[in-house]
Structure formats: structure tokens, C-alpha cells
Amino acid sequence: MGTTRHTHHHSCTLCEATCGIVVTTEGDRVIDIRGDEHDPASRGYICPKATALADLHHDPDRLLRPMVRDGDTWREVGWDEAFDLTAERLKRIRAEHGKDAVAVYQGNPTAHNPGLLLFGQPFIRGLGTRNLFSATSVDQLPQMLASYLMFGHQALLPVPDIDRTDLFVCIGANPLVSNGSVMTAPNMRGRLAALRQRGGRAVIVDPRRTETASRAEHLFIRPGTDALFLLSLVHVLFTHDLVNTGRLGEHTVGVTAVKAAAMDFPPERTAPITGIAPEDVVALARSIATTERAVVYGRVGICTQEFGGLAAWLLVVVNALTGHLDEPGGAMFTTPAIDPIPLAKRAGLDGSFATYRSRVRGLPEFSGELPVATMAEEIETGGDGQIRALITSAGNPVLSTPNGTRLDRALGQLDFMVSIDPYLNETTRHADVILPPTGPLERSHYELLLTMVAVRNWAKYSPAVFKRDSDQRHDWEICLELASRVLGPDSLRMPGKLAASALERLGPDVMVELGLRSGPHGLRKLAKGLSLRTLKKHQHGVDLGPLERRLPDRLFTPRKKINLAPREYLDDLDRLRGRQQAWQPGELVLIGRRQLRSNNSWLHNSERLVKGKPRCTLLIHPDDAERSGLADGQHAVLSSRVGEVEVPVEVSDAMLPGVVSLPHGWGHGRDGVRLDVASAHPGASINDVTDEQCVDELTGTAALSGQRVRVRAVRPATV
Numbered sequence: 001m002g003t004t005r006h007t008h009h010h011s012c013t014l015c016e017a018t019c020g021i022v023v024t025t026e027g028d029r030v031i032d033i034r035g036d037e038h039d040p041a042s043r044g045y046i047c048p049k050a051t052a053l054a055d056l057h058h059d060p061d062r063l064l065r066p067m068v069r070d071g072d073t074w075r076e077v078g079w080d081e082a083f084d085l086t087a088e089r090l091k092r093i094r095a096e097h098g099k100d101a102v103a104v105y106q107g108n109p110t111a112h113n114p115g116l117l118l119f120g121q122p123f124i125r126g127l128g129t130r131n132l133f134s135a136t137s138v139d140q141l142p143q144m145l146a147s148y149l150m151f152g153h154q155a156l157l158p159v160p161d162i163d164r165t166d167l168f169v170c171i172g173a174n175p176l177v178s179n180g181s182v183m184t185a186p187n188m189r190g191r192l193a194a195l196r197q198r199g200g201r202a203v204i205v206d207p208r209r210t211e212t213a214s215r216a217e218h219l220f221i222r223p224g225t226d227a228l229f230l231l232s233l234v235h236v237l238f239t240h241d242l243v244n245t246g247r248l249g250e251h252t253v254g255v256t257a258v259k260a261a262a263m264d265f266p267p268e269r270t271a272p273i274t275g276i277a278p279e280d281v282v283a284l285a286r287s288i289a290t291t292e293r294a295v296v297y298g299r300v301g302i303c304t305q306e307f308g309g310l311a312a313w314l315l316v317v318v319n320a321l322t323g324h325l326d327e328p329g330g331a332m333f334t335t336p337a338i339d340p341i342p343l344a345k346r347a348g349l350d351g352s353f354a355t356y357r358s359r360v361r362g363l364p365e366f367s368g369e370l371p372v373a374t375m376a377e378e379i380e381t382g383g384d385g386q387i388r389a390l391i392t393s394a395g396n397p398v399l400s401t402p403n404g405t406r407l408d409r410a411l412g413q414l415d416f417m418v419s420i421d422p423y424l425n426e427t428t429r430h431a432d433v434i435l436p437p438t439g440p441l442e443r444s445h446y447e448l449l450l451t452m453v454a455v456r457n458w459a460k461y462s463p464a465v466f467k468r469d470s471d472q473r474h475d476w477e478i479c480l481e482l483a484s485r486v487l488g489p490d491s492l493r494m495p496g497k498l499a500a501s502a503l504e505r506l507g508p509d510v511m512v513e514l515g516l517r518s519g520p521h522g523l524r525k526l527a528k529g530l531s532l533r534t535l536k537k538h539q540h541g542v543d544l545g546p547l548e549r550r551l552p553d554r555l556f557t558p559r560k561k562i563n564l565a566p567r568e569y570l571d572d573l574d575r576l577r578g579r580q581q582a583w584q585p586g587e588l589v590l591i592g593r594r595q596l597r598s599n600n601s602w603l604h605n606s607e608r609l610v611k612g613k614p615r616c617t618l619l620i621h622p623d624d625a626e627r628s629g630l631a632d633g634q635h636a637v638l639s640s641r642v643g644e645v646e647v648p649v650e651v652s653d654a655m656l657p658g659v660v661s662l663p664h665g666w667g668h669g670r671d672g673v674r675l676d677v678a679s680a681h682p683g684a685s686i687n688d689v690t691d692e693q694c695v696d697e698l699t700g701t702a703a704l705s706g707q708r709v710r711v712r713a714v715r716p717a718t719v
């Protein structure tokens with residue numbers, strides 16, 4: 001009825017690509033979401049998930065007011081009541097049982113939410129508990145550890161310079177579906193097509209012929225064996241005289257130690273284990289070394305496995321030994337407009353490793369966090385330091401961490417749980433209080449974290465699309481309020497030593513302004529430098545150019561040297577040597593997969609993203625299907641030491657024989673969730689099968705990939 005339409009420029013914050021979007025609204029409705037053609041990074045590209053931002057915004061299941069649980073029923077309460085109750089319970093538990101009795105789990109959307117990053121972190125760190133957990137330990141922890149041990153800072157992650165490389169070696173990542181991770185690069189399909197067009201190559205190393213692999217050269221690898229494969233690559237580099245550390249040679253220590261370590265792993269010895277033929281290893285090593293602009297990149301597949309630590313280290317080693325570190329077309333470092341590293345430094349977040357260990361299983365701390373694979377047992381096991389209360393923020397660990405069934409049970413035995421989350425889902429149903437934050441269209445956005453790992457330097461600020469309701473709270477406001485009530489009004493000392501009360505009025509935008517001005521592209525450095533005002537004028541964002549050489553200046557190691565051979569890794573090689581067994585016939589191992597129309601566990605409540613045939617299927621090679629008496633479409637029971645799920649099978653020769661694949665993030669059939677659409681498309685949770693005892697012993701990262709499983713037909717196939 002004559003309401004005017006407005007267009008807003010914003011970013012999709014669902015995944016790391018952070019594509020620019022144009023949102024058309026009419027009154028309080030989203031009418032349309034499309035790609036912003038003038039966004040310097042995404043240039044009009046979006047994936048099908050962007051439109052789901054509208055579904056999230058209008059989702060009748062989205063919580064808008066705090067909820068308090070009374071037994072099995074929930075009631076909406078005012079913010080004061082919710083905060084009072086939460087603070088009172090958390091304070092009492094801390095007073096009675098000590099700081100470690102309150103645990104925290106932070107999930108993935110934290111990374112896409114600058115308010116939560118800037119204000120959540122100080123609150124959570126301020127609790128002073130050892131029981132901090134996050135999705136990091138089911139994800140990129142090994143890569144952060146490598147950066148910490150080799151470059152001196154956990155956040156100094158190398159990024160593949162995808163637009164200038166001529167050889168993209170991609171190990172354990174599927175960027176055509178994930179849209180790139182630790183590589184903010186919207187439209188990977190376009191970028192890989194451009195690579196081919198300029199005569200370049202992409203080589204994918206993966207146990208499945210993925211969407212990315214089917215458009216590139218592909219080497220099948222047995223899950224969990226990447227460290228062996230990479231050591232053989234290093235072996236060939238040395239034995240074929242292909243090592244050339246280039247410009248950074250004089251800033252690198254440990255080359256001899258790496259050489260000595262690799263000599264035990266000639267490709268002939270590792271081939272029967274990895275499944276990659278020696279001649280393929282030699283050819284690839286030669287290509288990497290002789291292509292001027294080449295890069296070796298890896299992600300989730302190399303991290304969440306038994307030797308994730310070693311594999312993440314060796315990726316950097318190969319790039320360094322072939323002169324592709326910090327060189328155009330290689331593995332480079334960004335120059336973000338707001339540099340999070342000084343911020344992290346001030347918050348004491350440079351990194352740390354194994355300075356203490358978890359109480360029950362002795363898993364190492366990383367940067368003040370313990371591996372989430374141990375969270376359930378830390379709740380269940382009595383004694384000093386037992387977890388009695390849990391704060392979850394932007395996470396759904398019941399679906400996203402190994403042995404979700406056990407965690408599900410353990411959460412039920414907590415004295416108190418509070419969740420900062422917009423949904424009543426598989427995890428938050430255990431909470432006593434849910435504090436729902438504003439949604440992505442109701443807050444301003446500056447891309448703080450992902451500009452650290454983008455393939456070009458760029459900056460963008462977007463004001464909120466919708467003004468939030470006066471009775472809604474941003475994540476950062478929730479964290480600030482909790483900090484003030486649980487830890488005291490002056491507990492949050494942010495950069496610049498502003499007290500909580502001052503920050504309350506200022507919020508993340510002011511932090512962005514301060515960060516921009518003091519950053520490398522800021523007003524202080526350049527006459528026409530960046531400030532919030534200049535960014536507000538450039539609503540599509542500002543391109544700050546291609547990545548530039550940053551080393552050795554950007555190194556944070558004591559002597560400003562790249563440490564190619566940290567002791568931690570050399571010591572872990574013995575464990576790897578002990579595990580060099582060829583595969584047993586009939587052995588079956590599990591890997592995961594991601595799907596374009598979903599994002600971890602929390603986008604299945606959008607009808608347009610879940611419609612169509614069920615997607616939570618078990619991919620299995622025809623030979624394995626036949627041996628198990630399974631036909632396409634039939635239901636199978638997938639089982640392991642910890643549990644079993646029933647899933648339809650999809651017979652596919654894209655799988656390496658002996659490997660089956662189930663996507664993660666499904667399993668919405670649990671009682672008590674308020675997810676209308678998702679509950680009608682529940683699927684099964686892979687993490688009801690993954691074993692929380694399987695970890696990379698070096699880093700504590702969950703070894704989700706490569707676990708032994710069994711598959712049997714629900715009913716034998718009829719003949």
C-alpha cells in the first residue's frame with residue numbers, strides 16, 4: 001500500500017566470502033537480495049544462501065526476546081530478568097566452585113560478527129576460566145598453530161594469491177562449495193576459470209572427486225595421510241635439487257632439520273599408504289618448484305585429521321622451500337585496513353601452546369582454549385575444575401563436535417547453561433536462559449576478521465539494513481551487560497583503556513573508526529586515508545589493491561626468522577612413523593562434506609534452502625556398496641564405537657573405494673527444538689558417529705576425517 005522501497009548496500013555474512021549484496025526493503029520486509037556488482041571483491045557474485053538472509057530475518061522461529069526455561073516449557077522474559085538470572089547463577093557457581101567451573105563454547109558465526117569479536121572476547125577472557133572451547137578445535141587450529149610456531153603469531157595466516165597464481169594445489173578443501181576458507185575470495189568458480197584461461201593449472205588432492213576436483217586435475221588420497229604425502233613432496237624437493245627458498249632464505253631457519261626429517265619418507269615408501277603414486281609425487285613436486293607463481297593451499301580436510309598438525313606445518317614448508325611464500329601468486333599475507341594483530345596483542349591473544357593441559361585427558365591448550373573434543377568429559381568428570389555451568393555463544397556443538405550424543409547428554413547435567421543465540425536448537429534446548437541477539441540485517445558490518453585472509457586488500461562498512469527494535473540487543477551489548485553484571489562494571493578494559501561504561505555508548509563502530517585511523521591505510525599514514533566517514537561514502541567498499549610482500553617485517557618470532565622446523569613437529573614425526581600401515585582390505589573410513597545450500601548446522605530452517613530431495617546422504621563407492629549389499633537410495637546404518645545413524649545411500653564413483661562421506665550439520669530430529677522447517681528435513685548428524693577420542697594428539701584438534709566406520713543395509717537388498 002504505497003510503502004516506499006529502499007535499497008541498502010550490505011555484505012552477506014554467512015560465509016567467509018562476504019559477498020556484497022544489495023537488499024531491497026519495503027517497510028519491515030525484505031523484498032529482494034542480489035549481488036552488488038560494484039563490490040570490489042565479489043563484483044556481483046552471490047551464492048544461493050544470500051537470499052536466505054531474508055528467510056532468517058523473517059523466520060517465525062527466530063527468537064526476538066530472551067527465553068527462560070521452566071522444566072520442559074519456555075517463557076519469554078524481559079532482558080533485565082534474563083540478565084539478573086544469568087548473572088546471579090554464574091556468580092554463585094564461580095563463588096562456590098571457582099572460575100574454571102564456568103565454561104564457554106564459541107561457534108563459527110563469531111568470526112562474521114565484529115561486535116561479538118570485539119566485545120565477546122574480552123568478556124569471555126575476563127572470566128579467567130581454563131575451560132574455554134570453540135569451533136577452532138574442529139577446524140583451523142592446526143593452521144593457526146603453524147602460524148604461531150613458524151611466524152610468531154597465530155593470526156598471521158598465509159593466503160593463496162589465487163588471482164595471480166599459475167598453479168593452485170588444493171589439498172583437503174572444496175572451494176567451489178565452501179566458497180573459500182582462510183581465503184576470502186568470492187566467486188571461486190570465476191577465479192578458477194580465469195586461472196585456466198591464463199594457462200594455469202589447479203590440482204586437487206582429496207579422497208572424493210569433489211565439485212572443485214571435477215573441474216581440475218585430481219589426485220585421490222586416503223584420508224588422514226596428507227602428512228606422509230607432503231613429507232614425500234619435501235623429500236623429492238631435496239633429492240631432485242628443487243629447493244629454492246628465494247628472497248626469504250636468509251630469514252629462514254630450520255631447512256637442514258626439515259631435510260633430515262623428510263629423508264625417512266621417500267614417495268615409494270608412502271605411496272602404498274597415501275594411494276598417490278611415486279611418479280605423481282615427483283611430477284607435482286617438480287611442477288610446484290618450477291612454476292614461478294605457484295601455491296599449495298589446504299583447509300578443513302588437512303586439519304581435522306589424526307595428523308592435522310603435521311599436515312598444516314608441511315603445507316607452509318612446501319611453499320617456503322619452493323620460494324612461494326610471500327611472493328605474488330604464492331602464499332601471501334594481507335595488509336588489512338584494520339590490523340587485528342595489534343588488537344590481539346593488547347588482549348594477550350598472540351598465541352600460546354601447551355602451556356597447560358586439560359584436566360581429564362591431558363589435551364593441550366592453544367591460545368587459552370582447550371580442544372572441544374574433551375568438553376563432555378570435563379562436564380561429566382567430578383573433582384576440582386569440573387565444568388558446572390556453560391555459556392554458548394553462536395555455536396551448536398551438539399551437532400558440530402564429535403560424539404554429539406555424549407555432549408547432548410552431558411549438557412543435561414549442567415547446573416546452569418546460558419546461550420547467546422537466535423534459535424532454540426539442538427544445543428540451546430539445554431540452556432536455562434537464551435539471550436537472542438539481533439540478526440545480520442539489523443546491525444552494521446565492518447569485515448574485521450576476514451580481511452585478514454582475503455585474496456585482495458579491501459575495506460567495507462555497511463550500516464544496518466533495519467533499525468533494530470528497541471527491545472532487541474546486539475551480541476556486543478549482551479556481552480557487555482554480562483561482563484558488567486558478572487565481572488563488575490569496570491571489568492572490560494578495551495584497547496585504549498576505555499571502561500565498559502564508556503564503551504557501552506560507543507559500540508563497535510567507534511572501535512572500527514579507531515582501528516581504521518591507526519591502521520596501515522589510515523588517515524595518520526596517508527593524506528586521504530581511510531576513516532569511517534570515507535568508508536560510509538563508498539557504500540560498495542574500497543579496493544586497496546593486490547596483496548603485497550610483507551615478510552620479514554611482519555614476522556613476530558623473536559629473531560624475525562621463519563622457523564621452518566619447530567621442535568613440536570619434529571617430535572611428532574615418531575607418531576607418524578608408527579602409523580605407516582597399508583590399508584586393510586574391506587576397511588571403511590568416514591569423511592564429511594559441505595553443501596552449497598547449507599552452512600554448518602543452522603541454515604536448514606529456510607524452506608528454499610532445504611527443499612528438493614534429501615541431501616543428507618551417505619556417498620559410497622560402487623564396490624563398497626556391493627560388498628555391503630547396498631543399492632542406491634537404500635537406507636544404511638552407519639556405525640562406529642560411539643553410535644550409529646540411519647541414512648540413505650548414494651552410490652558414487654566420485655568416492656575413493658574404502659571411503660564414505662556424510663555431510664555435517666544435519667540431525668534436527670531431536671526433541672525440544674523449535675525449528676519448524678529443519679525438523680521436517682532432519683537428516684542425521686555425522687557427529688553422532690564421530691568419536692571424540694579420535695584427535696590429533698599433537699594439537700588436540702578433532703580427527704573427524706578418516707575414522708573407522710561400518711556400514712550395513714537396514715534391510716538386505718531384495719533380489
Ligand SMILES: Nc1nc2c(c(=O)[nH]1)N[C@H]1C(S)=C(S)[C@@H](COP(=O)(O)OP(=O)(O)OC[C@H]3O[C@@H](n4cnc5c(=O)[nH]c(N)nc54)[C@H](O)[C@@H]3O)O[C@H]1N2
Nearest residue numbers: 107108109138139394395396397400420592600601602664
Ligand atoms: N563432522 C564434522 N563436523 C564439523 C565439521 C566438519 O567438516 N565435519 N566442520 C566444523 C567446522 S569447520 C565448524 S566452523 C563447526 C561449526 O560449529 P558451530 O559454530 O558450533 O556450529 P554452527 O552450525 O556454525 O552454529 C552456529 C550457531 O550460531 C547461531 N548464530 C548464527 N548467527 C549468530 C549471531 O550472529 N550471533 C549469535 N550469538 N549466534 C548466531 C546459530 O543459531 C547456531 O546455533 O562445525 C565443525 N563440525
Ligand SMILES: Nc1nc2c(c(=O)[nH]1)N[C@H]1C(S)=C(S)[C@@H](COP(=O)(O)OP(=O)(O)OC[C@H]3O[C@@H](n4cnc5c(=O)[nH]c(N)nc54)[C@H](O)[C@@H]3O)O[C@H]1N2
Nearest residue numbers: 172173174178181223224299300301595596598599600705
Ligand atoms: N556451503 C557451505 N559453505 C561453507 C560451509 C558450509 O557448511 N557450507 N562452512 C564454512 C566453514 S565453517 C568452513 S571451515 C569452510 C571449509 O571450507 P573447505 O575446507 O573448503 O570445505 P570442505 O568441504 O570441508 O572441504 C574439505 C575437503 O577435504 C576433503 N577431505 C576429507 N578428509 C581428507 C583428508 O584426510 N585429506 C584430504 N586431502 N582431504 C580430505 C573432503 O572430501 C572435502 O572435499 O567452509 C565454509 N563455507
Ligand code: SF4
Nearest residue numbers: 012015018019047050
Ligand atoms: S558465498 Fe554465498 S553465503 Fe558466502 S558470503 Fe557469498 S552469498 Fe553469502
Ligand SMILES: [Mo]
Nearest residue numbers: 108135139140
Ligand atoms: Mo569452519
